[in-house]
Amino acid sequence: MTLARTASAERRPLALRWAPYLLISPTVVLIAVFLVYPIGSVLYYSLQHYNLTRPWANGFAGLDNFREMLFEDPLFWSSLGFTAQWVLVEIVLQLVLGLALALIVNESFIGRGLARSLVFSPWAVSGVLTTSIWILLYNPTTGIVRYLGAPEAAVLGNPDTVFGALVITELWRGVPFFAILLLAGLAGIPGELYEAAAVDGAGRVRRFLHVTLPHLRDAIVLATLLRSVWEFNNVDLIYTLTGGGPAQATTTLPLYVAQRAIDSKDFGYGSALTTAGFLILLFCSLLYLRLSRFGADHKG
Amino acid sequence: MRRITKVCSAAVAALALCVTAAACGSDSGGGGGGGEGSGATTITFWDNNGGVRTPIYQELIKRFEAANPTIKVEYVGIPIASVQQKYDTAIAGGETPDVGGVTTSYLANLTGQQALEPADAWLAGSAVNGKVLDSMLASVKQATPDGKLYMVPATSNLDVVWYQKDKLAEAGVEAPETWDEFFTAVGKLTKTPDQYGWTIRGGAGSIFQLLAEAYAYSGVTEFFDASGKSTVNDPANAELVGKIAALYKKATPEADVTNDFPKMVAQFTSGKVAMMHHNLGSYNDHVKAFGAEKIDAYPLPVGASGKRTIVANPVDGFGVFKNSEHKEAAWKFVEFLVSKENNSYWNQQTGQIPANKDAQQDAWIDERPYLKSAVEVLADPATVVVSPPYHLPQFSSITKADTEPLFQKVLLGQMKPQEFLDTMGQMLTEAQAEWKKSHSN
Numbered sequence: 106m107t108l109a110r111t112a113s114a115e116r117r118p119l120a121l122r123w124a125p126y127l128l129i130s131p132t133v134v135l136i137a138v139f140l141v142y143p144i145g146s147v148l149y150y151s152l153q154h155y156n157l158t159r160p161w162a163n164g165f166a167g168l169d170n171f172r173e174m175l176f177e178d179p180l181f182w183s184s185l186g187f188t189a190q191w192v193l194v195e196i197v198l199q200l201v202l203g204l205a206l207a208l209i210v211n212e213s214f215i216g217r218g219l220a221r222s223l224v225f226s227p228w229a230v231s232g233v234l235t236t237s238i239w240i241l242l243y244n245p246t247t248g249i250v251r252y253l254g255a256p257e258a259a260v261l262g263n264p265d266t267v268f269g270a271l272v273i274t275e276l277w278r279g280v281p282f283f284a285i286l287l288l289a290g291l292a293g294i295p296g297e298l299y300e301a302a303a304v305d306g307a308g309r310v311r312r313f314l315h316v317t318l319p320h321l322r323d324a325i326v327l328a329t330l331l332r333s334v335w336e337f338n339n340v341d342l343i344y345t346l347t348g349g350g351p352a353q354a355t356t357t358l359p360l361y362v363a364q365r366a367i368d369s370k371d372f373g374y375g376s377a378l379t380t381a382g383f384l385i386l387l388f389c390s391l392l393y394l395r396l397s398r399f400g401a402d403h404k405g
Numbered sequence: 406m407r408r409i410t411k412v413c414s415a416a417v418a419a420l421a422l423c424v425t426a427a428a429c430g431s432d433s434g435g436g437g438g439g440g441e442g443s444g445a446t447t448i449t450f451w452d453n454n455g456g457v458r459t460p461i462y463q464e465l466i467k468r469f470e471a472a473n474p475t476i477k478v479e480y481v482g483i484p485i486a487s488v489q490q491k492y493d494t495a496i497a498g499g500e501t502p503d504v505g506g507v508t509t510s511y512l513a514n515l516t517g518q519q520a521l522e523p524a525d526a527w528l529a530g531s532a533v534n535g536k537v538l539d540s541m542l543a544s545v546k547q548a549t550p551d552g553k554l555y556m557v558p559a560t561s562n563l564d565v566v567w568y569q570k571d572k573l574a575e576a577g578v579e580a581p582e583t584w585d586e587f588f589t590a591v592g593k594l595t596k597t598p599d600q601y602g603w604t605i606r607g608g609a610g611s612i613f614q615l616l617a618e619a620y621a622y623s624g625v626t627e628f629f630d631a632s633g634k635s636t637v638n639d640p641a642n643a644e645l646v647g648k649i650a651a652l653y654k655k656a657t658p659e660a661d662v663t664n665d666f667p668k669m670v671a672q673f674t675s676g677k678v679a680m681m682h683h684n685l686g687s688y689n690d691h692v693k694a695f696g697a698e699k700i701d702a703y704p705l706p707v708g709a710s711g712k713r714t715i716v717a718n719p720v721d722g723f724g725v726f727k728n729s730e731h732k733e734a735a736w737k738f739v740e741f742l743v744s745k746e747n748n749s750y751w752n753q754q755t756g757q758i759p760a761n762k763d764a765q766q767d768a769w770i771d772e773r774p775y776l777k778s779a780v781e782v783l784a785d786p787a788t789v790v791v792s793p794p795y796h797l798p799q800f801s802s803i804t805k806a807d808t809e810p811l812f813q814k815v816l817l818g819q820m821k822p823q824e825f826l827d828t829m830g831q832m833l834t835e836a837q838a839e840w841k842k843s844h845s846n
Contacts, residue, residue: 157493158798160517161843245660246675257598259660262607264817350608351662352813367490368806 151380155373170377184361192336203283211291228281232341239274264354290324326397358382446734447477453506455482461754469741476734496520503729507556509548509795510719516549517798521724523553527736541720541760548795550844556724561758562684563779564617565702572679580703587706594679595656602656604678609665611812612804617716619645620791624710638830646822653816662816688756702775704782714789799836
């Protein structure tokens with residue numbers, strides 16, 4: 106019996122050696138096809154002159170695209186600046202408002218189920234539908250501006266108001282996302298901790314600061330990180346609402362990529378811009394995870 | 406247990422590979438479609454301005470299929486805003502249609518990618534030979550470096566100003582002949598915020614209209630001077646841009662800064678705007694909104710030179726694609742579309758000028774005063790025609806993605822008209838020089 110088992114155990118590694126590879130092969134194949142190849146081709150084209158409208162000038166470019174981007178293209182820097190402003194304002198407001206909403210619907214009150222579904226409903230609406238609704242709301246002739254004492258005011262056509270209009274629209278869609286994730290985090294906090302804190306004489310504010318927030322840390326880090334990357338790459342909402350205008354006032358880096366690569370057909374330069382965006386996101390994500398010590402075992 | 410694991414993993418791997426292969430391998434179809442089993446040939450036709458025109462093509466295709474029972478036409482309506490991108494993608498993927506609507510504004514881009522079949526030999530042996538307007542054939546040939554005919558013209562267009570007749574009558578204004586009269590009329594027609602005299606196209610497609618206005622105003626006759634320098638930034642052109650920008654928000658809605666074609670037309674057809682610059686092509690939208698008797702159009706006003714100067718509109722027509730497997734059937738369809746009766750039907754429905762000389766003689770043209778005057782303007786030997794450099798593959802991106810935001814800056818007061826035109830002029834001059842260099846050897 107013992108002998109037989111030993112013999113089969115010796116054979117097993119041989120047969121099993123391939124099993125893990127076989128099991129992960131579908132994932133590896135899919136990642137290779139849908140991630141490694143596209144990323145590789147973007148990196149490749151970022152080093153090429155590849156412009157459909159100037160076929161005679163196509164060819165290896167070395168770092169020309171990157172040199173132009175960093176030193177000769179003011180739009181790269183202005184779109185990057187706008188992207189940073191956009192991500193920062195959106196994430197801070199979404200976090201604060203999402204946390205507030207999560208705390209409210211976490212309390213017990215009559216009609217809580219209904220309130221929760223209402224809070225989350227904007228998240229379930231598709232991006233293009235959201236923008237269609239808001240385009241109607243911002244319409245100078247038929248939208249809400251009529252009631253704000255400014256008939257025919259083009260909120261999306263005025264550089265002074267367009268940023269605020271975009272922020273409000275994205276908040277409407279983005280706050281529920283934070284609320285959902287944070288509510289899930291809130292549900293995981295044991296009730297006795299609050300009781301113990303109350304017994305110790307902690308008021309609402311102190312309970313929030315010393316019990317709620319520390320327990321939500323991972324949820325907050327995850328939500329802000331995911332959302333930052335999303336907001337950085339946000340194309341659907343801004344593109345459909347303003348197309349990056351007026352006069353490039355709301356052009357984010359991904360929108361600028363779309364303009365250069367798709368409208369101007371300069372895929373080489375567009376790839377260089379994409380590479381820059383990829384590196385910036387990678388660096389910021391790693392830095393953020395490092396600074397926030399995400400997933401680290403935290404003890405009080 | 407081990408066996409089950411093995412079988413499962415193998416099955417999962419196989420399944421994943423199938424999914425992957427299916428996702429990557431959708432390379433069938435397109436490029437003609439092939440036979441239908443009954444011996445019929447199916448050709449794919451891309452309409453480069455799908456939407457309002459779709460029913461016109463559906464009718465024409467019905468007629469064509471009745472006359473040619475062995476050919477089936479598969480209609481694909483591409484929205485005008487994305488047609489160039491769709492063609493580029495199709496060319497890159499080798500999935501072009503058999504025949505498609507093409508205009509000279511992106512013809513050079515298509516021939517640069519060697520996507521189209523020349524029509525010269527085919528036209529020479531066709532029944533419509535000699536029937537297509539020579540000036541249109543010439544401008545198609547001008548748009549490509551080798552001077553071949555890569556598309557067959559079907560229609561001609563002209564920039565006009567559409568207006569609501571009753572609004573002008575109410576204000577006691579006649580259709581303006583000169584730019585001075587035009588600006589006076591705009592002032593008289595403006596009663597903010599209930600009525601605006603004018604609307605500016607500030608969003609997608611703004612530059613072409615603006616240039617048509619600028620050259621009509623300045624009377625400059627060529628896009629490039631003898632030394633190859635662009636004339637776009639001529640001081641008189643800049644003067645007109647400044648005058649138009651000065652109307653923004655005073656005689657036009659604030660939303661104009663981001664107006665593309667649908668928004669501009671929506672503004673006009675809502676009745677709030679009295680006059681709007683577009684071309685003959687939007688006739689149907691206005692008739693639908695106001696009724697044919699309520700609207701009319703006049704050609705762009707004449708400037709200080711006293712000579713009517715027009716910027717040639719892109720010629721719209723049909724091209725057969727190089728990698729079509731059914732070129733004969735595709736040509737047959739093109740020939741059918743540009744023949745007298747069908748060309749007349751198409752243009753009557755869209756409100757444009759037929760490319761077929763015989764069709765131009767049809768009675769319906771005389772019944773529409775705006776169209777009759779447009780035909781006269783185009784036929785008048787005194788009319789100065791400025792030909793935009795459609796041969797430059799970058800012309801489209803220079804006049805769209807590169808400079809549309811700059812015109813918005815001008816409207817918003819962030820940029821001077823002269824600076825804006827200087828920037829555009831420099832791009833055009835450089836593109837022209839580069840093109841000359843690359844085509845001289």
